Amino acid sequence: MPQNSSERLAAYFPAAPIGSPAPPRRYTDTDIEEIAALLEDHEKQWSSVPRTYIVLRTIGHLDLLNKLIQLGFTDHCFPVKASVLPPRLQPSVRNAIVQAQSIIITKSLDLEKGEYGKHWHFAKGEPQPFKEHHQLQGIRTETSPPPPSVRE
Structure with missing residues (x-):
């Protein structure tokens, strides 16, 4: 089991055996949060x-990360089209970023960006991209009693 943060980070990016076209791994919100925490070290x-880091590491262009950050590129730019990426990047790199970005597009990012206005459903027990802080006043749930004006 990996011990230090470098080893734990590397575990998210296993090398595919030579000659085997391994399908790209899709990262979950939890994976992305854990990678972000490991990157702090x-x-x-x-x-x-972390999403930008994952994409660039996956396509073998991690050397461009600091430059993209300097140019103002953030994870909020995803999903991105090749035409909006910095023109200084080679066309092959821009295309690789666009092709690889599907590995970091999660329900929470899609929910935030509203791709095609989809209505998302989360399976019971599936991690949700938000946290409940408190219940809004006047909102009923299945377990909450009816408001006083409705009671008999």
């Missing part, structure tokens, strides 16, 4: 762009 500014 390496490059603090990278921890704020």
Whole structure:
């Protein structure tokens, strides 16, 4: 079992055996949060762009991460089209980013960006991309009693 943060981070990016076209791994919100936490031990500014880190590491262009951060690129830019990526990037790199971005598009990102206005459903027990802080006043749930004006 990996012990230090470098080993734990590397475990998210296993090398495919030579000659086997392994399908790309899709990352969950939990994976992305854990990678962000691990990145704090390496490059603090990278921890704020874990999705960008994942995509660039996956396509073999992690060397571009600091430059993209300097240019103002953030995880909020995803999903992205090749035409809006910095023109300084080679067309092949821009296309690789666009092709690889599906591995970091999660329900929470899609929910935030509203792809095609989809209505998302979360399975029972599936991690949800939000936390309940408190119940809004006047909102009934299945377990809450009816408001006083409705009671007999």
